[in-house]
Amino acid sequence: EGKTGLFMAGLVFIAVGTGGIKANVGPFGAEQVGSLGKEAVQSFFNWFYWVVNVGAFIAYAGVSYIQQEVSFAWGFFVPLCSMVVAVSIFIAVRPQYARTHPKGSVLISAWKICVQGTCKAPKKSKVPAEMQVPILTRAKKSYGGDYEDYIVDGVVSVIKVTPFCLLVVMFWAINAQMSNTFFAQSERMDVRLGGGINIPAAALNIFNTISIILLIPVVDRFVYPCFERTGRPLTYLKRIGIGMLLSVLAVIVAGVVEIYRKEDLDNWHIQELAGQNFNSSSMSVFVQIPQFALIGASEIFTSVTTLEFAYNQAPVSMQGILTGLFLAASGVGNWVSTAILSIVQAATEEHPWWCDEINECHMEYLMFLLGGLMFVNFLFFCLISHFYTYQDPAKFEETILVENGDVTSLVKDDSAKVINLRNPSRLGSLGSEETSGRRYKESAS
Numbered sequence: 001e002g003k004t005g006l007f008m009a010g011l012v013f014i015a016v017g018t019g020g021i022k023a024n025v026g027p028f029g030a031e032q033v034g035s036l037g038k039e040a041v042q043s044f045f046n047w048f049y050w051v052v053n054v055g056a057f058i059a060y061a062g063v064s065y066i067q068q069e070v071s072f073a074w075g076f077f078v079p080l081c082s083m084v085v086a087v088s089i090f091i092a093v094r095p096q097y098a099r100t101h102p103k104g105s106v107l108i109s110a111w112k113i114c115v116q117g118t119c120k121a122p123k124k125s126k127v128p129a130e131m132q133v134p135i136l137t138r139a140k141k142s143y144g145g146d147y148e149d150y151i152v153d154g155v156v157s158v159i160k161v162t163p164f165c166l167l168v169v170m171f172w173a174i175n176a177q178m179s180n181t182f183f184a185q186s187e188r189m190d191v192r193l194g195g196g197i198n199i200p201a202a203a204l205n206i207f208n209t210i211s212i213i214l215l216i217p218v219v220d221r222f223v224y225p226c227f228e229r230t231g232r233p234l235t236y237l238k239r240i241g242i243g244m245l246l247s248v249l250a251v252i253v254a255g256v257v258e259i260y261r262k263e264d265l266d267n268w269h270i271q272e273l274a275g276q277n278f279n280s281s282s283m284s285v286f287v288q289i290p291q292f293a294l295i296g297a298s299e300i301f302t303s304v305t306t307l308e309f310a311y312n313q314a315p316v317s318m319q320g321i322l323t324g325l326f327l328a329a330s331g332v333g334n335w336v337s338t339a340i341l342s343i344v345q346a347a348t349e350e351h352p353w354w355c356d357e358i359n360e361c362h363m364e365y366l367m368f369l370l371g372g373l374m375f376v377n378f379l380f381f382c383l384i385s386h387f388y389t390y391q392d393p394a395k396f397e398e399t400i401l402v403e404n405g406d407v408t409s410l411v412k413d414d415s416a417k418v419i420n421l422r423n424p425s426r427l428g429s430l431g432s433e434e435t436s437g438r439r440y441k442e443s444a445s
Contacts, residue, residue, distance in 0.1 A: 023324035026307045031098055031316075038312075045308040046220040049300070053212040060206045106317045110155045113139045113147055154315030157391040158322055161313050163384050164306070165325040168240070170377040171302055172333020173340065174247040174370060175295055178205055180341065181366065182254060182291065184358050187278050189261060189285040191271060198271070199285060207289045211296030219300055236309040237385040243302025244378045248371045250294035255367030257287055258358075265359065279359055303330075313391050344369065 029048055033040040059079075067075030117136035136159075139145035140152045182204070191198045227234050234242070260283065267282040306329075310322040344366055345354045352361035353369070 019324075022327050023320045026323055027311050027316075027319035028097075030308075030311050031100065034098075041311065042224065042308055043220055045304050045311070046216050046300075049304045049307075050213060050216040053209045053216075057206065057209045057213060060203065060209060100316050106321065109147075109151070110158070110318070113152055113155050116145055116147070117152070151315070153391075154318055158314050158318050160388065160391070161310070161322060162325065164237075164240070164309070164381075164388075165322075165329050167377060167381045167384065168302065168306060168326065168329045169333045169336055170374055171244055171247055171298070172330040173337040174251055174333075174374050175299070175330070176334045176337035177251065177254070177370065178208060178292065178295060180337065181354075181363060182288065185254065185258060185261065185363070186285050186288060188280045188359060189283050189287070190269075190280060191285045204285060204288050204292055207292040208296040208299075211293040212299060215297055215300055216304075235390070236305050236312070237381075237388065239301045239305040240309070241378065241381060241385070243298040243300070243305070244374065244381060246294050246298035246301065248374045248378065250291045250298065251367045251371040251374070253294060254288075254291040255364040255371070257291065258364040258367060261287075262359070262364075340370070340373075341366075 026045065026048060030041050030044050033044050063075055063078050066078060113136065117139040136152060136156050137143055139147050140149045141147065142149050145152070186204050191200075193199055224234060261281045264281040264283045265279070268279050269282065270277050271280045272278075306326040307323060310326050311319050314322040341354055345352065348354070348361075348365075353366040354363060355361040
């Protein structure tokens with residue numbers, strides 16, 4: 001019981017630590033390069049995701065080997081050392097970071113804005129009688145509310161983005177197939193490499209990681225710049241949509257592979273994996289590489305872009321929340337995947353599409369069903385995207401004027417935009433340069 005409790009405590013610490021890191025490391029990193037412009041932020045998120053997958057590759061190829069061939073103790077010691085080194089470096093260069101200082105819970109302010117904007121009627125003195133005021137606009141000071149206009153605009157922007165957080169849930173449900181349906185398919189394919197060596201069925205996930213590592217530099221350095229030069233840049237929503245279509249293609253390919261795998265069962269053999277015997281096709285497990293690679297490519301367009309989208313469509317104080325919502329969608333997607341499999345298994349009991357022994361069911365139908373559901377989700381995504389208007393991040397900041405190094409008005413928000421009247425081409429935000437006793441961070445001119 002003591003060992004079980006220690007193990008569960010470790011899982012809780014991982015969950016809490018991951019939740020704290022993932023929702024904030026993306027926006028925090030992008031904040032360091034924000035002054036270099038939109039292209040730098042886009043490139044940061046691409047390479048940030050690239051580094052994450054390099055870490056995953058090391059875990060799949062190195063740490064898992066140590067755990068399997070040496071011991072789990074040494075296997076866990078490696079990531080422990082890596083985290084100690086990472087935290088040490090992070091603390092050592094802390095003074096060099098551009099930081100936004102915390103100012104309490106933004107959720108409380110957002111909730112108060114929603115309550116006031118929906119329940120409080122605008123003051124007649126500030127709103128012409130013939131004007132119909134949008135609901136949350138009532139909370140703005142310019143309309144008689146209690147909150148600065150730019151703060152309300154930020155809350156409205158986050159609310160507008162929320163539907164996209166829900167629409168990527170199905171994308172992550174497709175992504176989850178790598179650990180269930182794709183894995184079950186791997187177990188029943190030929191894993192022999194020759195010379196008595198078998199490739200672990202779970203190792204096919206590494207091709208997802210490899211595809212991301214190989215494709216991100218291509219996409220970042222060639223694909224996106226190419227579209228920019230043609231005058232048709234790939235916007236956030238276009239990129240997310242491309243990723244969704246690639247995920248549809250991935251499960252369709254998996255369905256086709258399943259059809260041919262079953263046809264090849266005439267040449268079946270018994271293979272032992274982790275102490276269990278499986279009736280396996282003579283088709284090589286490497287035939288699955290395209291479906292894993294397509295999932296990896298879809299992550300580059302959808303997963304990476306949602307992080308960038310959350311960063312650019314929310315005020316500084318709410319970037320972590322919006323990023324967290326998109327990350328939470330991945331967890332919800334896993335639950336949705338489990339629910340879909342359970343529903344399909346119960347609904348097709350007489351002629352099963354999904355069961356413990358996939359040689360006796362029509363898993364290809366399940367793959368095509370998932371592809372259809374994802375495509376319908378994509379159509380809803382296109383519909384909502386058609387009516388979405390991109391928000392200008394500049395309107396989430398209070399603008400103040402600087403002349404001869406003096407601030408002409410008092411600013412309470414560290415995200416305030418600063419305009420130098422002597423050099424109006426330079427725009428800055430509070431955070432990095434010392435000016436009149438306040439810190440300013442220069443942003444794109």
